Amino acid sequence: MKDPAEMKKRCTRVAAILKTLAHPQRLFILCTLIRGEAAVGELQRECGASQSLISQHLTRMRREGIVQARRSGNFVRYRVADPKLSELIMNMERIFNE
Amino acid sequence: MKDPAEMKKRCTRVAAILKTLAHPQRLFILCTLIRGEAAVGELQRECGASQSLISQHLTRMRREGIVQARRSGNFVRYRVADPKLSELIMNMERIFNE
DNA sequence: TTCAAATATTATAATAATCTAATATACCTG
DNA sequence: CAGGTATATTAGATTATTATAATATTTGAA
Numbered sequence: 156m157k158d159p160a161e162m163k164k165r166c167t168r169v170a171a172i173l174k175t176l177a178h179p180q181r182l183f184i185l186c187t188l189i190r191g192e193a194a195v196g197e198l199q200r201e202c203g204a205s206q207s208l209i210s211q212h213l214t215r216m217r218r219e220g221i222v223q224a225r226r227s228g229n230f231v232r233y234r235v236a237d238p239k240l241s242e243l244i245m246n247m248e249r250i251f252n253e
Numbered sequence: 254m255k256d257p258a259e260m261k262k263r264c265t266r267v268a269a270i271l272k273t274l275a276h277p278q279r280l281f282i283l284c285t286l287i288r289g290e291a292a293v294g295e296l297q298r299e300c301g302a303s304q305s306l307i308s309q310h311l312t313r314m315r316r317e318g319i320v321q322a323r324r325s326g327n328f329v330r331y332r333v334a335d336p337k338l339s340e341l342i343m344n345m346e347r348i349f350n351e
Numbered sequence: 352t353t354c355a356a357a358t359a360t361t362a363t364a365a366t367a368a369t370c371t372a373a374t375a376t377a378c379c380t381g
Numbered sequence: 382c383a384g385g386t387a388t389a390t391t392a393g394a395t396t397a398t399t400a401t402a403a404t405a406t407t408t409g410a411a
Contacts, residue, residue, distance in 0.1 A: 162281065163277065165349060165350075166277045169345060169349050170275050170279075171275075173275035173280070174368095176271050177269075178272075178368090182264040182271070183261055186264065194388095195387070195388060195389095196387065204370095205372095207389085208369085214389070228379070229377080229379060229386065229388090231377095243344065250337050250344075251263060292358095303400080303402095304357085304358075305402080306399085308359055309360085324407085326408075327356065327357055327358090327408055
């Protein structure tokens with residue numbers, strides 16, 4: 156927790172995660188998903204972005220290990236992959252609500 | 254906390270902050286600064302980046318309201334501007350330490 | 352006032368992120 | 382299997398971010 160080299164490694168790792176969170180629509184999607192699973196179409200409607208763009212956001216977050224997908228018939232439902240990230244998002248909501 | 258339009262506004266605002274945090278060196282600088290003030294030169298040494306680059310990082314964070322500067326003789330000392338951000342960084346350290 | 356140290360700014364080349372439009376794939380139903 | 386709905390992928394133009402090098406500013410001290 157104090158070794159500078161170790162600290163830098165962590166900063167690099169965490170910065171990569173933050174980079175993925177640092178987009179209005181991706182953050183909105185995550186704020187939605189911490190409340191529970193949602194299908195792409197729902198996210199698309201709530202988010203108000205194009206199908207392609209939402210899908211690209213989700214793909215990026217999937218690759219980054221931030222969300223997980225599961226197919227349910229014709230739909231694909233997403234959830235937050237890591238409880239740590241749910242916790243982080245909830246912290247941010249608490250901190251930034253006025 | 255549930256109105257989608259309000260939620261989007263907040264996501265836009267918070268995403269802008271996260272974008273600024275989402276860089277290994279800037280994050281490292283902030284992790285250092287939550288422990289207390291530091292001069293540019295110290296940050297530069299601990300960070301191992303060029304003088305110009307550190308200064309650019311600090312300028313950006315200053316513009317974003319994330320850090321504050323004060324001159325102390327020949328040096329300029331920086332601190333975290335907003336306790337909310339200190340709290341966020343500390344939360345992230347807790348969450349991502351293993 | 353001149354010098355040197357500390358910090359800031361500017362210009363710019365290289366790289367990465369973003370969005371749109373078009374196309375592809377997967378699955379269900381008849 | 383044909384058609385439709387849901388989602389994913391790709392290509393490409395546009396814009397933003399990053400890092401380096403060069404230069405400028407500020408300040409204390411001789």
